[in-house]
Amino acid sequence: MSAKNMLFSGFGGQGILFAGKFIAYKGLIEDKQVSWLPSYGPEMRGGTASCSVIVSDTPVGSPIVSNPDILVAMNLPSLDRFEDKVVSGGMIFADSTLIERKVERDDVKVFYIPATKMASDEKLGNLANMIIVGKLLKETGDYTEEGIRAALDKVIPAKRANMKDVNFKAIQMGAEFE
Amino acid sequence: MADKILMKGNEAIAAAAIKAGCMHYFGYPITPQTEIAAYMAKVMPKIGGTFLQAESEIAAINMVYGVASAGKRVMTSSSSPGVSLKGEGISYLAGSDLPALVVNVQRGGPGLGGIQPSQSDYFQSTRGGGHGDYHMIVLAPASVQEMAELTVKGFELADKYRVTSMVLADGTMGQMMEPVSIEDLEVKPAPEKPWATTGTQMAREHNIVNSLSLVPEELEQLNFERYDRYKVIEENETLYEEYKVDDADIVIAAFGIAARVSKNAVDEARKLGIKVGLIRPITLWPFPKAPFKKAAEHAKAFISVELNMGQMIEDVQLAIESKCPVTLCNRAGGMIPDPEQVLNSIKEVNGGIA
Numbered sequence: 001m002s003a004k005n006m007l008f009s010g011f012g013g014q015g016i017l018f019a020g021k022f023i024a025y026k027g028l029i030e031d032k033q034v035s036w037l038p039s040y041g042p043e044m045r046g047g048t049a050s051c052s053v054i055v056s057d058t059p060v061g062s063p064i065v066s067n068p069d070i071l072v073a074m075n076l077p078s079l080d081r082f083e084d085k086v087v088s089g090g091m092i093f094a095d096s097t098l099i100e101r102k103v104e105r106d107d108v109k110v111f112y113i114p115a116t117k118m119a120s121d122e123k124l125g126n127l128a129n130m131i132i133v134g135k136l137l138k139e140t141g142d143y144t145e146e147g148i149r150a151a152l153d154k155v156i157p158a159k160r161a162n163m164k165d166v167n168f169k170a171i172q173m174g175a176e177f178e
Numbered sequence: 179m180a181d182k183i184l185m186k187g188n189e190a191i192a193a194a195a196i197k198a199g200c201m202h203y204f205g206y207p208i209t210p211q212t213e214i215a216a217y218m219a220k221v222m223p224k225i226g227g228t229f230l231q232a233e234s235e236i237a238a239i240n241m242v243y244g245v246a247s248a249g250k251r252v253m254t255s256s257s258s259p260g261v262s263l264k265g266e267g268i269s270y271l272a273g274s275d276l277p278a279l280v281v282n283v284q285r286g287g288p289g290l291g292g293i294q295p296s297q298s299d300y301f302q303s304t305r306g307g308g309h310g311d312y313h314m315i316v317l318a319p320a321s322v323q324e325m326a327e328l329t330v331k332g333f334e335l336a337d338k339y340r341v342t343s344m345v346l347a348d349g350t351m352g353q354m355m356e357p358v359s360i361e362d363l364e365v366k367p368a369p370e371k372p373w374a375t376t377g378t379q380m381a382r383e384h385n386i387v388n389s390l391s392l393v394p395e396e397l398e399q400l401n402f403e404r405y406d407r408y409k410v411i412e413e414n415e416t417l418y419e420e421y422k423v424d425d426a427d428i429v430i431a432a433f434g435i436a437a438r439v440s441k442n443a444v445d446e447a448r449k450l451g452i453k454v455g456l457i458r459p460i461t462l463w464p465f466p467k468a469p470f471k472k473a474a475e476h477a478k479a480f481i482s483v484e485l486n487m488g489q490m491i492e493d494v495q496l497a498i499e500s501k502c503p504v505t506l507c508n509r510a511g512g513m514i515p516d517p518e519q520v521l522n523s524i525k526e527v528n529g530g531i532a
Binding site for chain 2 (some may be wrong): 021024033037038041061064
């Protein structure tokens with residue numbers, strides 16, 4: 001791998017920016033070059049929120065991901081907007097609780113995860129984002145318990161330390177989901 | 179070395195300013211730079227510094243004038259429309275030879291414009307921005323680490339030459355997170371400021387800080403002296419980065435986010451066998467003319483990549499003394515060119531010179 005260009009997208013409030021930040025921190029801890037760029041326009045208020053994350057072995061050029069290798073789509077508008085942008089041979093992770101349609105392309109690997117339902121069944125509140133993150137790490141070969149724990153230590157402030165285990169559980173559930 | 183952490187560019191500016199000994203911040207919120215004020219609001223009260231949200235940008239810049247007169251490191255930050263409002267105060271700072279730091283995290287204009295990234299305040303920044311004959315030192319970061327480093331540099335240069343420094347960033351630089359180390363930033367101590375209005379203690383003559391000078395012969399002399407200082411700055415303080423320029427037939431000029439996009443395009447074009455390089459001015463004023471002039475000895479064409487309707491392109495043309503054509507590759511109004519657009523521009527120019 002030289003660089004993974006990732007795009008996280010969904011509604012505001014789904015933890016899109018947090019999920020991206022977690023992935024960036026995990027990369028940083030593992031001595032990768034990383035960048036994280038949020039959408040900050042009026043679109044964040046009610047429409048799609050998204051962030052570009054790049055994890056690379058070499059210095060990151062443009063931090064803007066227009067054609068992702070990996071797309072995380074947590075709602076239908078996100079999939080509608082970005083499906084065609086994913087590079088051929090790329091991956092799409094879709095929250096199938098909220099996205100009823102299937103991905104139309106056949107040149108990308110698609111993973112449907114009913115993350116919102118799984119989170120609600122397991123009383124994991126709004127951690128659908130981290131369930132998808134778990135699946136993403138598993139499928140990209142980046143799932144390491146040590147790295148995940150270290151990254152959670154970075155993104156969750158000390159005063160909310162009790163959230164670390166819950167986040168870890170969500171990630172684990174995603175990774176184990178077939 | 180201290181651990182690197184992820185920070186937004188805006189936060190890195192604020193943290194670096196404090197590290198540089200800036201204990202006084204005055205501002206008024208505006209997207210996309212509000213995190214600077216937010217950081218200052220959180221930290222300054224804890225360390226005995228000043229955070230003040232002024233009633234307007236004009237008030238804020240005049241508060242900066244006050245603290246600068248007293249010889250302390252001080253800053254304000256805003257985004258394009260807000261910086262226009264500060265223009266008068268920036269001119270007064272120049273007229274009074276006061277060191278200060280102004281940060282502009284640009285957004286699309288003119289007018290109230292939008293809130294997406296832009297570089298359309300290049301003319302405003304590099305030509306002064308307010309009225310009168312003057313310059314600011316204009317620093318253009320292209321990474322979060324540089325947002326921090328150039329903030330420190332801005333304070334140091336401002337003190338050294340008694341000028342205002344501007345960090346000229348854009349919405350992407352302000353909003354993006356990258357690894358940064360604040361602890362490892364090297365800060366030179368601020369120099370003595372014998373001119374500062376700190377009270378005479380009945381031991382010296384009064385110091386007067388003022389931009390009013392009604393005798394034209396004297397005002398002319400002040401302008402001459404100021405421009406002598408600018409000349410020293412032009413000779414000693416230009417900063418730039420070169421990327422694959424040595425054998426380049428085509429040289430791209432780009433700063434900030436445009437330079438990062440262009441770097442991707444340079445790598446792609448090189449794979450196609452096109453000899454292209456990049457000069458990234460880090461100081462926009464003083465503009466690094468020398469590397470452009472040198473590149474023009476072997477390059478056949480230049481491309482200026484900008485997030486505006488073509489502003490820096492004029493400095494590129496001047497620097498290469500119009501020896502070869504300069505093409506503009508741009509987006510405006512808050513849009514950002516993607517590497518593909520830059521690559522297409524490279525291919526087009528390459529076709530023209532082959």
